[in-house]
Amino acid sequence: MPGDSDIAIEFAGTGFRLPEGKTLLSDLNLAVRRGETLMLVGRSGSGKTTSLKLINCLLKATSGEVRVGGKPVGEWDTIHLRRGIGYAIQDVGLFPHYTVFDNVALVPKLERWEPRRIGARVEEVLALVGMPVGDFAARYPHELSGGQRQRVGLARALAADPPILLMDEPFGALDPITRADLRVEFKNLQQKLGKTVVFVTHDVGEALELGSRIALLEEGKLRGVYRPAEFLATTDASVKAYVDVFRAGQQMFRN
Amino acid sequence: MNFLFTHPREVATLTAEHLWLVGVSMLLAIAIGVPLGILLTRRPRWKTVVLGSTNVVQTIPSLALFGLLLPLPWLGARADRLAIAALALYALLPIVRNTYVGIAGISPPVREAAIAMGLTSEQLLWKVELPLALPVLLAGIRVAAVITIGVATIAAAIGAGGLGEFIFRGIAMVDNGVILAGAIPAALMALAADLLLSGVEKLLVRHRS
Numbered sequence: 454m455p456g457d458s459d460i461a462i463e464f465a466g467t468g469f470r471l472p473e474g475k476t477l478l479s480d481l482n483l484a485v486r487r488g489e490t491l492m493l494v495g496r497s498g499s500g501k502t503t504s505l506k507l508i509n510c511l512l513k514a515t516s517g518e519v520r521v522g523g524k525p526v527g528e529w530d531t532i533h534l535r536r537g538i539g540y541a542i543q544d545v546g547l548f549p550h551y552t553v554f555d556n557v558a559l560v561p562k563l564e565r566w567e568p569r570r571i572g573a574r575v576e577e578v579l580a581l582v583g584m585p586v587g588d589f590a591a592r593y594p595h596e597l598s599g600g601q602r603q604r605v606g607l608a609r610a611l612a613a614d615p616p617i618l619l620m621d622e623p624f625g626a627l628d629p630i631t632r633a634d635l636r637v638e639f640k641n642l643q644q645k646l647g648k649t650v651v652f653v654t655h656d657v658g659e660a661l662e663l664g665s666r667i668a669l670l671e672e673g674k675l676r677g678v679y680r681p682a683e684f685l686a687t688t689d690a691s692v693k694a695y696v697d698v699f700r701a702g703q704q705m706f707r708n
Numbered sequence: 709m710n711f712l713f714t715h716p717r718e719v720a721t722l723t724a725e726h727l728w729l730v731g732v733s734m735l736l737a738i739a740i741g742v743p744l745g746i747l748l749t750r751r752p753r754w755k756t757v758v759l760g761s762t763n764v765v766q767t768i769p770s771l772a773l774f775g776l777l778l779p780l781p782w783l784g785a786r787a788d789r790l791a792i793a794a795l796a797l798y799a800l801l802p803i804v805r806n807t808y809v810g811i812a813g814i815s816p817p818v819r820e821a822a823i824a825m826g827l828t829s830e831q832l833l834w835k836v837e838l839p840l841a842l843p844v845l846l847a848g849i850r851v852a853a854v855i856t857i858g859v860a861t862i863a864a865a866i867g868a869g870g871l872g873e874f875i876f877r878g879i880a881m882v883d884n885g886v887i888l889a890g891a892i893p894a895a896l897m898a899l900a901a902d903l904l905l906s907g908v909e910k911l912l913v914r915h916r917s
Contacts, residue, residue: 511823548821
């Protein structure tokens with residue numbers, strides 16, 4: 454990434470409107486710091502996923518702009534921009550006709566790495582996500598469990614060592630135990646790798662556990678950005694609603 | 709049945725003619741149909757028009773289609789040329805439709821992940837869309853091949869040759885043996901094409917759930 458500023462991603466007055474006129478996101482101003490894990494929290498339709506997709510140009514802002522590494526995404530070569538941004542989503546989207554190895558190796562191959570370096574890197578990232586290459590490299594996605602697939606998806610996102618990771622409810626479709634495991638592993642991984650992560654979730658517990666900061670979105674507008682402790686201690690009624698639901702859940706758990 | 713065995717040379721010649729008509733028209737239909745199907749996935753608005761018109765072609769009786777193309781300047785000049793054009797038009801619908809359906813049916817997260825990983829649109833097509841659409845695409849080619857082998861027997865009516873020669877001759881002579889000398893090889897050819905293409909399909913898509 455060019456520039457040595459502390460800001461990895463910046464939304465500047467960013468808005469997104471569908472061609473039919475519905476506004477999904479309006480006037481978002483938000484800076485994501487290098488190496489932090491910023492959680493985007495909000496209800497369905499609050500603009501979390503839209504914000505995420507504006508970063509890697511899956512969507513194009515209809516007003517304002519998004520800057521990555523100080524440069525507006527529109528000025529980047531889109532392919533080059535995307536290759537430097539890992540992307541992990543709830544449905545994973547592994548290629549069903551590729552083995553685990555080939556899924557993970559795809560971007561390094563497209564970037565024309567040497568075969569030996571690709572092999573070593575695939576082994577490394579699979580080990581990082583707890584999938585020994587010897588056991589899994591030759592398998593096809595349909596031979597894996599949901600949790601294993603999500604691990605491979607994460608390994609694929611990390612393969613070319615992108616400085617930025619975008620994650621859209623990556624653990625949302627997993628059973629609670631697998632989800633808890635993966636959260637812990639992701640947290641350790643993030644401490645090791647220090648990527649800039651933008652992570653979408655509607656799970657307040659997940660946001661508090663993984664985030665260095667939490668951005669709350671409501672109906673396409675940013676309510677505020679909080680550190681986890683601030684988020685829990687807030688007196689703001691709309692934030693409190695999320696905290697209360699979270700606390701109620703914990704209470705039930707304890708009883 | 710005797711005729712089939714007493715005239716092996718003639719049977720072989722007409723079978724070869726038939727194969728040639730079918731082969732060339734299939735190649736033509738694939739060369740036009742697959743890119744056209746891919747184009748529809750990029751320009752969905754054209755879908756109704758293109759699939760609609762290939763559908764209309766399918767509803768025209770084959771004999772009528774041969775007749776309709778006859779007055780055309782370059783095409784009408786030679787019977788085999790005309791037959792190949794008409795057969796290719798018939799084969800087009802299943803190929804275009806299945807190419808389109810095969811690609812459009814790829815699960816959205818797979819496509820989204822591929823785009824987000826920075827695949828160019830050519831890489832998306834060759835590495836993801838075509839391989840995943842292949843089983844459906846091949847099924848379309850199979851259907852097209854079987855249809856074309858059958859319809860090609862009618863091409864004899866305009867003098868384009870092929871196994872239809874025996875069928876029309878046999879009808880004129882009221883001789884079932886001669887009819888069968890055309891019908892049996894044509895039926896065997898259709899079966900063989902079906903088996904061959906399903907073999908290719910199995911070979912290419914071994915690994916999927």
